[in-house]
Amino acid sequence: MRATRLNKPPSNRSDWKTIRSLLPYLWEFKGRVIAALILLLLAKLANVSVPLVLKEIIDALDQPKALVVLPAFLLIAYGILRFCSTVFGELRDAVFAKVTQRAIRRVAIQVFGHLHSLSLRFHLARQTGGVSRDIERGSRGISFLLNFMLFNILPTLLEIGLVMLILINQYDIWFFIITLITLLAYIALTLIITEWRMIFRRTMNDMDSKANTRAIDSLLNYETVKYFGNEAWETRRYDEHLQQWEKAAVRNQTSLAALNTGQSAIIAIGITLLILLAADKVVMGEMSLGDLVLVNTFLLQLYMPLHFLGFVYREIKHSLADMEKMFNLLDEHQEIADQSEAIKLLTDSASITFEHVNFSYETNRQILFDVNFTIPAGNIVAAVGHSGSGKSTLARLLFRFYDVTDGKIRINDHDIREVTQESLRALIGIVPQDTVLFNDSIYYNIAYGRPDATHEEILAAAKSAHIHDFIESLPDKYETQVGERGLKLSGGEKQRIAIARAILKKPAILIFDEATSALDSKTEKNIQKALKQLAKNRTTLVIAHRLSTIIDADQILVMDKGHIVERGTHQQLLAINGIYAHMWELQQQEELVLPHEQKDK
Known part of the structure; x- marks a missing residue:
């Protein structure tokens, strides 16, 4: 050096x-x-x-x-x-x-x-x-x-x-x-x-x-x-x-x-x-x-x-x-700032529209190309694709962590750049792929979804996320300290706390970013039921790797190198026999192989 x-x-x-x-x-x-x-x-x-x-x-x-x-x-x-x-x-x-x-x-x-x-x-x-x-x-x-x-x-x-x-x-x-x-x-x-x-x-x-x-x-x-x-x-x-x-x-x-x-x-x-x-x-x-x-x-x-x-x-x-x-x-420049005339976006029902969205993290590295899709209020839309295809970028743009390079993102016909960031993010709940927790108690981390929630609401959220029984089995129960970045808990336990947090927030829009990726098959099935119940009557964007988790989505977007290359329901995409059908076939083969490998062990 x-x-x-x-x-x-x-x-x-x-x-x-x-x-x-x-x-x-x-x-x-x-x-x-x-x-x-x-x-x-x-x-x-x-x-x-x-x-x-x-x-x-x-x-x-x-x-x-x-x-x-x-x-x-x-x-x-x-x-x-x-x-x-x-x-x-x-x-x-x-x-x-x-x-x-x-x-x-x-x-x-x-x-x-x-x-x-x-x-x-x-x-x-x-x-x-x-x-x-x-x-x-x-x-x-x-x-x-x-x-x-x-x-x-x-x-x-x-x-x-x-x-x-x-x-x-x-x-x-x-x-x-x-x-x-x-x-x-x-x-x-x-x-x-x-x-x-x-x-x-x-x-x-x-x-x-x-x-x-x-x-x-x-x-x-x-x-x-x-x-x-x-x-x-x-x-x-x-x-x-x-x-x-x-x-x-x-x-x-x-x-x-x-x-x-x-x-x-x-x-x-x-x-x-x-x-x-x-x-x-x-x-x-x-x-x-x-x-x-x-x-x-x-x-x-x-x-x-x-x-x-x-x-x-x-x-x-x-x-x-x-x-x-x-x-x-x-003196650091505040890249994302509210406009002087920004309004508060308050709604219980939200539709999302991406209009000709282009986005680049750097000027010489474009991530999204002319992305167009709409999620009607109460519908579930899933985005799938190989790693680096731009799926997670959709969530970051919806939260307005970055502004789009070209095009618009609308919620109920409001350009999200014209509403306050506070009201925008209050509408959205997320279960991220990599859940990072505060170095505090389990109770605090669940309550973080809505700090003014009652004790009963927090317990109800934990039960819905199928983590209440696990917490009750711990010596300190809800006061158990999770350690820095939640390192005292397993990936699945952290993921279920993130789900409880999202349930507690009661948002109009939900984002599941590989939400069950850290869970075993049995827990995943239980969580999927909770997520379906949570997504009911809510506008939901699911970023998925396991295609079996999104077969009931109202629409599936197949992304490749920042482009939407296919779209439709699960059955429609299988009928096309394109990229999605190939991904589905590979995952079905993997799921057949894994049980045999586990049996041999």
């Missing part, structure tokens, strides 16, 4: 664009934000006043012994100001806490909702581990950015401004000049080196997401890894990205050490020059001892937060890098 180059950042979303994305969440609590900023201002004013009071205390005590008077009022004021500088800061944090946590929650909900609104095309290409890590890092970054940007950068700049104003008004211009040069040198060094270091941070994030993707993918396919004894291979694949992450992390840390050393050197030189100048002024009688303490205290108050400001700036840049991938998810 080719290593990722560290001298090229993987992505570079505009920092200002990321910051602007957060402003609406701040403005939701504008009262709290304003109150927090006022408390911040009061805290900094108290902090800057402390050295001024301390100067007066020292000057009052720096008198001949006979003239010394204990400056009790100043000492009390000094204590109050010290307390205020702390308490206003704590109150500020308390007031602003809800703003930060609500912003994290709002962004997380928005990203989660947006991911669900994206098309199937995006989700087939996404990497679950990487996306989850991007969201996790981005959420942490929001908290850091809001707190440190508002309560460290702004107050530090405010304090710098106040201190510079006092120095230029009360002391020699050289105090101002030395302080200004030190500040400019410090800021320039911080900006230049931090921008350069962001390459390593972005690379670390990129490699972290890719490593997490590998880890999650490997763990989800645990059984496959074991089947082929590829544990060491998976570890090596995981380590490929961790090696690149390690290189970037080492460079990130060594460059940070260089930056910290440079910042400390600039501050040390600045403070030394200012103390030398202040001491010389005291010796010459131009400044009092209190002035020397005042300048020294101001410098400590100035350079300590300034040194911290360098850290804050670096971390804010890191937070922005952490957030950019999460906000990039929000």
Whole structure:
């Protein structure tokens, strides 16, 4: 595998664009934000006043012994100001806490909702581990950015401004000049080196997401890894990205050490020059001892937060890098979206029409060619054909996971692109070939078909799907946990839960996509009865492999390479003696051979 180059950042979303994305969440609590900023201002004013009071205390005590008077009022004021500088800061944090946590929650909900609104095309290409890590890092970054940007950068700049104003008004211009040069040198060094270091941070994030993707993918396919004894291979694949992450992390840390050393050197030189100048002024009688303490205290108050400001700036840049991938998810184009004038499609009886439908997943790979058929309300139409003939694509288009390339799909004379996706999908129930369950209880997975269903309705759906007796035989019954993707259950058990889910939904349209493919012959016959009962008076599309399951269909569509090549009832298609008749003959032969093979065993 080719290593990722560290001298090229993987992505570079505009920092200002990321910051602007957060402003609406701040403005939701504008009262709290304003109150927090006022408390911040009061805290900094108290902090800057402390050295001024301390100067007066020292000057009052720096008198001949006979003239010394204990400056009790100043000492009390000094204590109050010290307390205020702390308490206003704590109150500020308390007031602003809800703003930060609500912003994290709002962004997380928005990203989660947006991911669900994206098309199937995006989700087939996404990497679950990487996306989850991007969201996790981005959420942490929001908290850091809001707190440190508002309560460290702004107050530090405010304090710098106040201190510079006092120095230029009360002391020699050289105090101002030395302080200004030190500040400019410090800021320039911080900006230049931090921008350069962001390459390593972005690379670390990129490699972290890719490593997490590998880890999650490997763990989800645990059984496959074991089947082929590829544990060491998976570890090596995981380590490929961790090696690149390690290189970037080492460079990130060594460059940070260089930056910290440079910042400390600039501050040390600045403070030394200012103390030398202040001491010389005291010796010459131009400044009092209190002035020397005042300048020294101001410098400590100035350079300590300034040194911290360098850290804050670096971390804010890191937070922005952490957030950019999460906000990039929000920038993902929503391929399938409701029209502004989309209507809700509400009906108990639905007819389906495919009108001259052409469809391509990719521009150079057409899947369906001029597909025309109608399923009258309450009828059953089956689609059969070899693998890759386009059968399952019909279901995906009906759910509007994709939009047709040409032509129209209508439900009751409504183009499905003109109705809301929510109302469209509420009409359709599906029993898929590959049933994936949530890592929760059996009860939860059945109830997912209609979360507001009563307990009795859920039990009735399970009985109709012939799974109730099996569930009752389990130690935890309906509270049995099915494991990740339902791996604790067999294929047939998962399929029957999917059937129960569809029964519970009570949809106007049903899709059976190889619905009994994972069942044994005895269970299949029982399920077929349930499916027939479920399909009664409902518009049904059956995508079938076993032709014996669809001989009662009102119409059978035979598909080959995206074309409907034959259509008719079971008897009509046998009479044609074409593709369908050949498929029927082969399956009949297989069914005759299998019992003999089982008998021999």
